[in-house]
Structure formats: C-alpha cells, structure tokens
Amino acid sequence: MVASIATSAFFPVPSSSSAASLKNSKTTGEGSESLNVRRIAAKPASSSSAMQVKANAQAVPKINGSKVCLKPETLKHDEDAPSSVPRTFYNQLPDWSVLLAAITTIFLAAEKQWTLIDWKPRRPDMLADAFGLGKFVQDGLAFRQNFSIRSYEIGADRTASIETLMNHLQETALNHVRIAGLMDDGFGSTPEMTKRNLIWVVAKMHVFVEKYPSWGDVVQVDTWVSPSGKNGMRRDWHVIDCQTGESIVKATSVFVLMNKNTRKLAKMPDEVRSEIGPYFIERTAVVDEDSRKLPKLDHNTAQHVRKSLTPRWGDLDVNQHVNNVKYIGWILESAPTSILESHELAGMTLEYRRECGRDSVLQSLTSVSTECSDGLQGSTMECVHLLQLENGDEIIRGRTKWRPKRTGLQQHGGLATAST
Known part of the structure; x- marks a missing residue:
C-alpha cells in the first residue's frame, strides 16, 4: 500500500x-x-x-x-x-531530483534510528546513568544516584571543588525524600512536617575526602538515614568512583527540626517519626565523628579575617535562609592562600549555630595550627574557623584538615597517596 x-x-x-x-x-x-x-x-x-x-x-x-x-x-x-x-527521452521522464531527495531523506532517517539503537559507550564509566534521578538499593533502605563531573564544577586544580561534592550530597538527600514520596512543601519537608510548619536544618556535619574527582568522571552517591536521639535524624553518604570503585567521600550529619515561623528548634512529633521511621537503618556512622570541642575564635585569636561577606539572592534556598553549602565557601574565604596553593582539603567538622538571612553581613575568621612555610610544605595542617555576624552572633564553627597536594599521577591512583 x-x-x-x-x-x-x-x-x-x-x-x-x-x-x-x-x-x-x-x-x-x-x-x-x-x-x-x-x-x-x-x-x-x-x-x-x-x-x-x-x-x-x-x-x-x-x-x-x-x-x-x-x-x-x-x-x-x-x-x-x-x-x-x-x-x-529525458524530458519525458519525471523530475528525478525530487525522487532522489526523498530517497536521501529516508536513508538519513534510517541511519539516525540505527545509530540510536546500536549506540555503544566509548568508555566503561559512561555505562553509569549520570542523568537519572537515582534508585533505591539495599531493600529500599538506601538511595543511590550518579553524577557526572562538569567542566564548570572543577577549580584551579582541575578537580571538583568541595562545594561541588557537597551539592551532590544535598541533591541525593533531597531526591531520596522526593522519590520515597515524603516530600511535600519546603526543602525535604514531609506532609506531617508541612502541617506543623516544620523544616529540617543541619546541626552538625563531618566530612572526609579521600580523593577529588576530575572533569568527566562519574561518581556514585549512596545515602541513608538513621535515628539520632529523640528529636534528630542522622544522614550518611558514601561517594565512590564509578570506574575504579575507589572511595571518594564519606560524610555523616545530624538534622533537627525547626519551626519555620518562630525559627526555633522543635521536638519531633510522633506523626513525623511514623513517616520517616520505616526508612531508618540501624547502623553506625560511616565516618567517626570528631568529638573534640571546637574553640571560639575572636579578632584577637584569629590569624586571618575576611569581613563584609554578604549573601546574594541565589544563595538562599526555598526556606528563605542561606544554603548550608554556601557556608563552606565562606569559611574558606579567610583561609590563607599559601595553604590553598600547596594543600588540599582532606576533611572538616562543622557545627551550625544559627541560620543566616539575605540581609546579613558576615565575617570569616581562621586560625592555623601549623604555619605553612617552605620547610613544612609536606606536612598535614589543621585550621579552626568561625563564621559570625558583624554583631558577633555565631553562624558556624568549624575545623578543617589539610594534606599536601598530590601529583597528577597520585590523583589518578597511580602512586601511593600522602597520609592524612
């Protein structure tokens, strides 16, 4: 026909x-x-x-x-x-150019369809689904999502920045809640939380970075939740390289509830616990928490101070406060350039004291436990940080660990890496 x-x-x-x-x-x-x-x-x-x-x-x-x-x-x-x-004979024939154009169009369409069907990845790591929204694993108790490192997510060292990795952790956590059918209004709020004007806020986070991925790498992020006391929830993450299977990041955090109207911490209602309880996994934290007390810095004890830091509109989340990942960039604003040039961030412990609004003006203070001099280029270092408002109210306290930067071969797993 x-x-x-x-x-x-x-x-x-x-x-x-x-x-x-x-x-x-x-x-x-x-x-x-x-x-x-x-x-x-x-x-x-x-x-x-x-x-x-x-x-x-x-x-x-x-x-x-x-x-x-x-x-x-x-x-x-x-x-x-x-x-x-x-x-x-020629002028008695039909217009062959029209017929030839139709045949060419048919062959090009068929070739395109065949290319899509017979497509094969050029690299093994491209087999990972870098664009999906993730899936449940471990009998539906853990959630997994893959991310491809983009060119705009790498820094001067040609590797992904710490902010990029932290954004991956946050995105996986939110997709975990959403695909589980628990997200209602707000940043990860469940239906029962929305009824009571409750939102999640991070209280503490401990992160250990074993290596930094490069442009084009595909990473796999696994996350799960556990109970933390009566009113808190602990969330853990484990990030690995999809191609090599090497561990990249391990992180654990504690979230608490806050009333969106009063901006005060709240207890966890039984209705909220019944919503998230079926997803709890009874296991220890993926990272041993640093139990050392974080000291408070001031202008007399801090060695480096960065003033007049202000949030932009794009730094706010849907709950109208500054995204917690932005705080990490701010505390590193006062880190000395000599450390940033010779060392890489190996781990950090953060304690969130209060939220920050869009009209806030902040100060970043840093104290280095070991000065980065020419004779200490190969040593590990530790810094203490404080992010506060201009009136002195604390936003976040932190401690960071730094290790000497690896060579290009070391970064790709060719040689033994420096100890942390």
Whole structure:
C-alpha cells in the first residue's frame, strides 16, 4: 500500500475521465474518415463524435507531467513540423531530483534510528546513568544516584571543588525524600512536617575526602538515614568512583527540626517519626565523628579575617535562609592562600549555630595550627574557623584538615597517596 502511494506520487495515473477522453480521441472519426492513432482502426462516427474530438483536442491530456498531443491522420503532417522544445527521452521522464531527495531523506532517517539503537559507550564509566534521578538499593533502605563531573564544577586544580561534592550530597538527600514520596512543601519537608510548619536544618556535619574527582568522571552517591536521639535524624553518604570503585567521600550529619515561623528548634512529633521511621537503618556512622570541642575564635585569636561577606539572592534556598553549602565557601574565604596553593582539603567538622538571612553581613575568621612555610610544605595542617555576624552572633564553627597536594599521577591512583 505504501509502495503504491509513493509510486503514484512520482508517476501519476490518469483519472477515469482522462482515460475516457483519451479513448474517445483514439476511436472517433470525423465524417466518413476514420482516425488511425497508434495503428488502431476506428469505426465511422457521427457528427456529434466529431464535435467531441474537437473539444478533446482543446484540452490537451498529460501523462507523467508531460503534454501528449493526439492528432488525427489528417493533421499528422503537423507533427513533422519543428517544435520549440524537442521531444527527447529525458524530458519525458519525471523530475528525478525530487525522487532522489526523498530517497536521501529516508536513508538519513534510517541511519539516525540505527545509530540510536546500536549506540555503544566509548568508555566503561559512561555505562553509569549520570542523568537519572537515582534508585533505591539495599531493600529500599538506601538511595543511590550518579553524577557526572562538569567542566564548570572543577577549580584551579582541575578537580571538583568541595562545594561541588557537597551539592551532590544535598541533591541525593533531597531526591531520596522526593522519590520515597515524603516530600511535600519546603526543602525535604514531609506532609506531617508541612502541617506543623516544620523544616529540617543541619546541626552538625563531618566530612572526609579521600580523593577529588576530575572533569568527566562519574561518581556514585549512596545515602541513608538513621535515628539520632529523640528529636534528630542522622544522614550518611558514601561517594565512590564509578570506574575504579575507589572511595571518594564519606560524610555523616545530624538534622533537627525547626519551626519555620518562630525559627526555633522543635521536638519531633510522633506523626513525623511514623513517616520517616520505616526508612531508618540501624547502623553506625560511616565516618567517626570528631568529638573534640571546637574553640571560639575572636579578632584577637584569629590569624586571618575576611569581613563584609554578604549573601546574594541565589544563595538562599526555598526556606528563605542561606544554603548550608554556601557556608563552606565562606569559611574558606579567610583561609590563607599559601595553604590553598600547596594543600588540599582532606576533611572538616562543622557545627551550625544559627541560620543566616539575605540581609546579613558576615565575617570569616581562621586560625592555623601549623604555619605553612617552605620547610613544612609536606606536612598535614589543621585550621579552626568561625563564621559570625558583624554583631558577633555565631553562624558556624568549624575545623578543617589539610594534606599536601598530590601529583597528577597520585590523583589518578597511580602512586601511593600522602597520609592524612
């Protein structure tokens, strides 16, 4: 059926009326004289038939887009007269350029479809689904999502920044809640939390970075939740390299509930516990928490101070406070450049004291436990941080660990790495 339609598009078939006219023109005679068209003898016809011949002669029929002149033998000598357009085999054929264009289009479409079906990745790490929203693993108690490191997510060291990795952790946690069907309004709020104007806020976080992925690497992030006391929830993450299976990041955190209207901490209602309780996993934290007390810095004890830090509109989350990942960038604003150039962040412990709004003006204070001098380039280092408002109210306290930067071969797992 399709073939007949395609053929008729390029080789038109005369209609029944045209065929009848053609037949009349071939078999009708004028007076007693008969027409002999294509050597077909015709019977004598009446005068009315002669009038029909005259009418048909005025409407010249077309075959395959070309005019065909059918004339009686009495006018046969006119065919011998020279014509302005010579009749050749070529000009009697259809427009082959249209047919060729149609065939080319069909072949290009078929090639495209075959390419999509027969597509094979060039690299093994491309087998990972870097664009999916994740899936549940471990009998539905843990959640897994893959991320591809983008070119705009790497820094001066050609590796992913700590902010990039922290954003991956946060995105996986939110997708965990959403795909579980627990997200309602707000940043990870469940339906029962929304009824009571409750939101989650991070209270403490401990992160250990074993290596930093590079542009084009695909990382796998696993996350799960556990109870933390009566009113808290602990969330853990484990990030690995999809190609090598090497561990990249281990992190654990504690979240508590806060009233969105009063901005004060709240107890966990039984209704909220019943929502998230089925997803709890009873296991120890993936990272041993640093139990050392974080000291408070001031302008007398801090060695490096960065003032007049202000959040932008894009730094706010849907709960109208500064995203906690932004705090990490702010505490590193006061870290000395000598450390950033020779060392990489190996781990950090953060204690969140209060939230920060869009009109806040902050100060970042840092104290280095070991000065980074030429004689200590190969040593590990530790820094203490404080992010506070200009009036002195604390936003976050932190401690960071730094290790000497690895060589290019070490970063890709070719050599033994420096100890932390």
